[in-house]
Structure formats: structure tokens, C-alpha cells
Amino acid sequence: LGTSLVRINNKQKHQQCEAEEISASGVISSPAQFHPATELRIVLIGGRRSDGSPSGKSSTGNFILDQNVFDTSRKTAQSEARQQEVFSRQVTVVDTPGWRWGDSREETPKLDQIEIQNSVHLCPPGPHVFLLVIPISLHFSQRVKASLKQHFELFNVDVFSHTIVLFTAVAPCSDEKESKIRRNPVLQWILQQCGNRKHFLNISNGEDRDQVKKLLEKIETLITNNGFRHCSVDRSQGETLRECFTIFRRKQTSNKNGKVPPDHLRRVMIGSSCAGKSSTGNTILRKNAFGVTKSSRRTTHSEISHGLVEGRRLTVVDSPGWFYINTLQETSEMDKLEIENSVNLCPPGPHAVLLVIDLITIMNSLYLTSVQEHMSLFREEIWKHTLVLFTYGDWLGVKTVEERIESDEGLQWIVNKCENRYHVLNNKDHSDKTQVKELLEKIEEMCAGNEDPYYEVELDQEAELETKRETGDKMARRLKTINERKTRVLKEMI
Ligand SMILES: Nc1nc2c(ncn2[C@@H]2O[C@H](COP(=O)(O)OP(=O)(O)OP(=O)(O)O)[C@@H](O)[C@H]2O)c(=O)[nH]1
């Protein structure tokens, strides 16, 4: 996206907003006052012929902007925005990939569809006009009509009411061409949908700038008729599209080990009680997925949640904590079962185990032993997939985390055991998106370095644990009934 995003300077943006505010409030009532517009935002759309030859959107873009800014030597794969001053207007043109004129939307590659959808987000706050670029020599069949309808649905807005049909040709417009348009029912249908707005562009005559001037004037008339409104654009859709892009790009680019990083990361959080496991899950998923300890609210069961973050599909498992200096024996059987079972909730196994440790508790020998013993609920190789996640980053003060680790032997042991993988989070700061992004990158690096990308779970163990848990649950229910009965009897006696 980086290259395709056009930087519109703030002043222009400001002017634009002002113009739109004024027009929206109706202060400017006469079209003459608005004409000519100071800024025009144009999206070029259209198809390709079945032999793959283009309809000329990129050439049209270059023609309008009077600059060779769009590459016409190859198929446009990405929507791109370019800006120039043309006839005293600041004109932004967005070029898009074309679909094949007769193809149904399903036949158009998904990435092209996303690129087409994204075009409207490249000219914020939204395009004034869509130019449907049609080479006059094209044969228009009923299939083309269906294809056009389906591809127009890619946009949320009523595209037709913002569209001008732009007939391109390599010769001047002739009567013969005019009559071809009149005779072709599909072309007539398209023109009707677009309120009969059309323009001819002889792209072989670059000298004739008057053609462009007239086009800009037609666009301005359209803007006036549309009540000076540009197409409204759903910003949240723009964000979702960017996430989709990242997923696609990541699929295409291999990481440095030649492995493709998993686009679906599974991770489990393990740690002592109140270390901030549930909060960490919420920070990563950017939502309140897990209940956070307030007074006595602690996590009692392993829970799973999902999300789409930084272009990755994430599965996060939260688990109950143990009292921080408990030996394994001192932790209740139910809690042990839940912790053990956490990794089974995301088969075939987690890519990362986040050993959550808060930076406010001193890692004394009891705490360290407790961590070691509770980690032994899993196979030794769990350490290869473990990253120390320090919470309470806001409590570090002027110290760096490295200084903190150096000053604490217990922490040193744990960080060494995890081959120096650690990350600091401040779960109270939801605005800092980079802390999660960096964590995801560290996890990917760990996956890439590991022979097995994830800690494989033993499926029969899951069934075994489930049976144990059910027995535990039954026992707990029985104890609860007995206790309730005892309480009732006692009350009656009293
Ligand atoms: N200041 C600060 N507070 C945090 C941070 N992370 C968590 N907390 C607070 O620490 C408390 C415990 O957080 P939880 O996320 O519930 O801890 P947990 O590990 O899930 O606890 P259990 O479910 O009992 O095992 C809550 O009051 C959080 O708001 C952090 O980075 N900074």
C-alpha cells in the first residue's frame, strides 16, 4: 500500500473539508460559485478484453494528468493514486486493475477484487467520480452487462450515479462510432444507468488538452448535480482491506529461512495468578475477550478466543494461574488439569507459549521453582516454543528490561531457558499498537527458527484430560450439593 497511497497535503485536505462543509450546510447555493472545483478525485474503472489486452485505464490516467505516471507496459496489479495540477485543479486519479469484461465476479481473482475495492480508499475522503473506461472498439454482449453489474457491486456506494462513461479511441469520434453506441442495447443500458453521462477521449492525440478540460467540466457538473457530495467511503472497510492485503502479501513472501510464516498463529498464555495473562490476551486481540481479575475475579477455566490482528489470524488461549509461590503439589487438581489442557484447545498445538511474568514481583527462588514445576506439566520441548512475556511494562520506570533481567537471577534463568526470547507489554496502554506488532514478529521469528513450528499436542491426552475434568466436575458438583444440604440443615437447626 505504501507506494500507492498518495500524500495529499494537509492544506488541500483542509480546504476540501471546508468546501464540503460549506456545501453540505447549503451556504453555497449557486453552482457557479463552486465551479471550477479546486480538487477533483477520480477513480478509473473498467475491464480487460478476453485476450487480456487492456481497456486503457492507465493510459487514460496519464492522459488526464498529462504525465506518464501510470505504467502502461504491464497489467495494473494494484490500485494506485497519482496527483497533478490540471487546469488549475488539484486532480487525483486512482488507477485500478481491470476484470475481464465477460467474467463473473467469482472468476476475477480475489486479490484484484480487493484492489478494486480499495481504490476508493486511496483518495480520501472519497472519490467525486468514477470514470468507466470503455474502448469504443469493444464488442458489448449480455455477458458484459452481467459482469459489469457484479463488479460494480464491489463498491458500497451507488456507483452508477457517480459514473461517467469514458469512451476511449485512437481516432477522433465519428458518426459511425456514435451510431454504434446508439445501436448497441448493452451500451445503451450502461449509459442509462449512468444518467447518459459520457465523454470521448481520443488518446492518440495528446496535444488536444481541450478534451481533458471538457471532461473536467463534465465531472464538475456531475458533482454539482450530486449536491457537491463525493462518494461516502466506509473507513472501517478500508482498514479491513489493509488487513486482507497484509495476509495476501505475507502468503506471497517467504521469511528469511525460506519458510512461509503461518498466517494463523496459535498461542497459549501460562503464568502465575494475577500476572496479567487475561489482560495480555485482550491487548493482543484488541478486544475484551477474557475476564480480567478485579477483586476476586480470576480465570478458572482455559478459554479460547480468536481475532484478526496486523494481518494475522490469531487464536489465543487463556489459562488459570497458580499462586505464585505454590509448588505444583499445592496447586489444585482442577487448576492443573485446566493448565495442562490449555494447549489442547488449539490443535494441532500452539506456535507460541507466552510465559507471562509481571515486572512487579521479585523472582525469588520459590517463584522460580514454582514456574519450573508448573511448566513441567508439559513436555520439556515446550521451552523451545516459549517466550517470556513481561507485563506491567509501565512499572519499569527508568530501568530497561535488560537491566531488570540482569539484576534478577531467577529471571535470567527463565530468559536463558527461552533462548533469550522475551517481550515487554504495558497492558494499560491500548494506543501503542507497535508493542503487539513487535510481539507477533518475535513469535514469527521463533517459529521460523524452530524445526517444528508448533508444540504438537497429543490428541489422546486431550481425551484423557477431558475425562479427568468431567470426573472432577462431577465430584465438585456432588460436594456442592452435599454442602448446600448441610447448610440447609444447619439453618433449620439454628
Ligand atoms: N499497570 C498494569 N496493570 C496490569 C498490566 N497487566 C495486567 N494488569 C492488571 O493486573 C491485574 C490482573 O490481571 P489479569 O489479566 O486478570 O491477570 P491473570 O494472570 O489473568 O490472573 P488470573 O486469571 O487470576 O490467573 C488486573 O487488575 C489488570 O488490570 C500492566 O501491564 N500494567
Ligand SMILES: [Mg+2]
Ligand atoms: Mg486471568
